Amino acid sequence: xxxxxxxxxxxxxxxxxxxxxxxxxxxxxxxxxxxxxxxxxxxxxxxxxxxxxxxxxxxxxxxxxxxxxxxxxxxxxxxxxxxxxxxxxxxxxxxxxxxxxxxxxxxxxxxxxxxxxxxxxxxxxxxxxxxxxxxxxxxxxxxxxxxxxxxxxxxxxxxxxxxxxxxxxxxxxxxxxxxxxxxxxxxxxxxxxxxxxxxxxxxxxxxxxxxxxxxxxxxxxxxxxxxxxxxxxxxxxxxxxxxxxxxxxxxxxxxxxxxxxxxxxxxxxxxxxxxxxxxxxxxxxxxxxxxxxxxxxxxxxxxxxxxxxxxxxxxxxxxxxxxxxx
Numbered sequence: 001x002x003x004x005x006x007x008x009x010x011x012x013x014x015x016x017x018x019x020x021x022x023x024x025x026x027x028x029x030x031x032x033x034x035x036x037x038x039x040x041x042x043x044x045x046x047x048x049x050x051x052x053x054x055x056x057x058x059x060x061x062x063x064x065x066x067x068x069x070x071x072x073x074x075x076x077x078x079x080x081x082x083x084x085x086x087x088x089x090x091x092x093x094x095x096x097x098x099x100x101x102x103x104x105x106x107x108x109x110x111x112x113x114x115x116x117x118x119x120x121x122x123x124x125x126x127x128x129x130x131x132x133x134x135x136x137x138x139x140x141x142x143x144x145x146x147x148x149x150x151x152x153x154x155x156x157x158x159x160x161x162x163x164x165x166x167x168x169x170x171x172x173x174x175x176x177x178x179x180x181x182x183x184x185x186x187x188x189x190x191x192x193x194x195x196x197x198x199x200x201x202x203x204x205x206x207x208x209x210x211x212x213x214x215x216x217x218x219x220x221x222x223x224x225x226x227x228x229x230x231x232x233x234x235x236x237x238x239x240x241x242x243x244x245x246x247x248x249x250x251x252x253x254x255x256x257x258x259x260x261x262x263x264x265x266x267x268x269x270x271x272x273x274x275x276x277x278x279x280x281x282x283x284x285x286x287x288x289x290x291x292x293x294x295x296x297x298x299x300x301x302x303x304x305x306x307x308x309x310x311x312x313x314x315x316x317x318x319x320x321x322x323x324x325x326x
Contacts, residue, residue: 039126090128
């Protein structure tokens with residue numbers, strides 16, 4: 001099969017290679033997927049560059065955890081009727097060496113999610129890492145029906161999914177964006193209210209959007225930057241579910257958080273409970289089919305341009321998902 005890989009960590013142009021590898025074969029409980037589209041997430045970039053203290057657990061890595069395609073071979077114990085099924089896959093490169101930047105990948109059968117024909121490959125191809133993280137951020141502490149949920153960075157890959165699943169779950173969703181011109185896009189993504197954080201007291205305007213009622217949960221993109229903000233807007237027994245931070249060792253205002261009995265939930269996509277992954281996969285597929293979750297696509301490139309694709313993801317000016325088409 002044609003594949004892209006790296007054998008050391010570093011910049012894309014220095015470490016990514018293209019070539020031929022043996023076609024993988026599924027083991028018991030696994031399926032092989034012929035990849036049609038491979039999504040790229042910031043987590044894939046981090047693994048390749050060695051961010052967050054990550055190291056290589058395998059001598060050769062085919063990158064990318066997410067993708068879409070068609071099951072063409074099944075392993076022992078998997079229903080043969082799944083052959084020919086269109087699917088999206090997640091965690092393809094989690095505790096495994098070979099992800100979706102190749103013509104074929106092998107994943108546990110549960111990580112190949114049936115994909116209805118109405119959903120384009122490029123929408124499903126980058127869903128797993130951001131979408132499942134978003135679902136966990138919203139629902140790890142139970143249903144949100146009737147609650148007020150704040151989603152920071154609402155137009156990011158995780159933020160868009162968080163807005164969609166929170167609204168579908170019955171929450172009143174307040175989203176934050178960094179520029180006033182982003183407000184229409186956040187409303188279109190499903191937020192009930194949008195606050196531009198560049199325009200004054202964000203806490204005051206978030207509470208104005210909720211009619212003065214405190215927020216029950218926060219899906220947090222910038223844990224360090226929003227520590228003071230979240231203390232002001234959260235209800236007693238509120239929850240911050242955070243999946244990113246600028247400062248890896250932020251100073252936490254202990255007593256203000258303690259007096260409100262605030263829970264801080266730290267999230268890393270590789271290690272959610274399997275039942276949470278499967279619940280997220282069902283909910284995200286439903287959101288895609290309904291059109292409640294739609295990602296802007298910044299670029300669709302062939303596998304041969306994987307270096308350019310990774311560089312686009314790393315550029316701060318890139319708006320939308322970057323997808324490799326195979």
